[in-house]
Amino acid sequence: DAKTTQPNSMESNEEEPVHLPCNHSTISGTDYIHWYRQLPSQGPEYVIHGLTSNVNNRMASLAIAEDRKSSTLILHRATLRDAAVYYCILRGGSARQLTFGSGTQLTVLP
Amino acid sequence: DAGVIQSPRHEVTEMGQEVTLRCKPISGHDYLFWYRQTMMRGLELLIYFNNNVPIDDSGMPEDRFSAKMPNASFSTLKIQPSEPRDSAVYFCASSFGQKNSPLHFGNGTRLTVT
Numbered sequence: 138d139a140k141t142t143q144p145n146s147m148e149s150n151e152e153e154p155v156h157l158p159c160n161h162s163t164i165s166g167t168d169y170i171h172w173y174r175q176l177p178s179q180g181p182e183y184v185i186h187g188l189t190s191n192v193n194n195r196m197a198s199l200a201i202a203e204d205r206k207s208s209t210l211i212l213h214r215a216t217l218r219d220a221a222v223y224y225c226i227l228r229g230g231s232a233r234q235l236t237f238g239s240g241t242q243l244t245v246l247p
Numbered sequence: 248d249a250g251v252i253q254s255p256r257h258e259v260t261e262m263g264q265e266v267t268l269r270c271k272p273i274s275g276h277d278y279l280f281w282y283r284q285t286m287m288r289g290l291e292l293l294i295y296f297n298n299n300v301p302i303d304d305s306g307m308p309e310d311r312f313s314a315k316m317p318n319a320s321f322s323t324l325k326i327q328p329s330e331p332r333d334s335a336v337y338f339c340a341s342s343f344g345q346k347n348s349p350l351h352f353g354n355g356t357r358l359t360v361t
Contacts (some may be wrong), residue, residue, distance in 0.1 A: 156313055164343050169347055180251075180338045180352025181290070228347065234303070237290035 141225045146242040149215045157210040157241055159225030164205050167230035172199065172210050174221040175240070181224065184210065220245045251353035252259040253339050261290055268356045272341030279341040280350060281314055281324050290338070296322065297344065329360045350353045 141220040142160040148157065151154040185192055185199045187208075192199040198211040212219055224240040250270040260266055272279050282293040294304040299316040307314070311330070316322040328332055336357050340350040 140276070171347075171349075173350075178354070180340070180355055181350075182352065183349035186347055186349075230346065232294050233297070233342065233348075234280060234292050236292065237282075239289055 141190050141227060141238055143223075143238065145239070146244065148244045148246060149212075150169045150215060150246050152214055153213040155175045155215045155219070155243065155245075157212075157223050157225075157243065158207065159209070161225070161227055162206045164227055165229070167209050168227040169230070170198070170199065170201060170205075170208050171235065172212045173224045173226065173235070173237075175216075175224070177223045181237070183203075184223070186228070215243075215245045217245050217247060219243065250342055251351050253337075253353035256354065257357045257359075259361065260329055262330055263328045263360055264316065264360075266329045266358060266360075267331075268324040268337050268339075268358070270322045270324070270339030270353060272322070272339070273351055274320065275343070276341035276351070277319070277344045278342045278348075278350075279316060279322050280342075281322070282338040282340065282352075283315060283335045284338065284355070285335045293324070301303050312338055326358075329358075331360045334358055334360050 169188050171186040173181040175181045185197050187199045200209045222240040222242050254269045261267050277298050281293040282290050284290045293306045294314045296316045314324045336355040338355045340348045340352040344346045
């Protein structure tokens with residue numbers, strides 16, 4: 138599986154936007170970019186996914202570089218509840234499973 | 248929808264004992280996954296099923312681990328005999344079969360083997 142690289146940790150102030158980066162220079166043409174997050178003492182939860190175009194949903198936005206070698210998860214207005222580990226995952230076109238890396242621990246400061 | 252339900256939430260057992268973890272997937276989902284999470288190794292896929300049939304068990308650590316899915320609404324992960332290094336949080340997840348369907352995770356079972 139192609140790998141992703143994320144910063145180990147990031148901090149953000151409450152009510153400010155957060156940009157979480159992910160590098161995936163070996164991404165293949167059929168790999169989708171998925172983001173999950175894991176709140177303390179909970180299982181991971183789906184956030185968003187995309188292939189080439191930027192994507193928006195009620196939780197976040199996903200900005201994908203034109204060459205697809207990097208992407209950014211955008212939380213438009215961080216809340217304390219957004220403090221979690223965020224995982225950027227490449228998922229092959231036919232893959233049903235997810236392979237998790239170490240993710241980014243996001244701390245939101247009040 | 249109650250989501251993926253795992254039981255028990257916490258399990259403490261002694262080395263050598265048999266441990267059975269249980270999972271009820273979301274109704275209608277045809278894929279079921281078992282993951283293990285430790286500080287050292289992060290989240291690891293152990294095994295996954297499609298329509299109750301094991302598809303990939305290459306992540307199962309050794310013969311002490313076994314998983315079954317007797318029907319579409321129930322799966323078990325068994326460890327016999329258990330060892331202290333099996334201490335971890337075990338997550339079950341389920342999903343629909345369509346491409347890119349998100350995985351829905353339960354809240355996990357925290358296993359401690361003393």
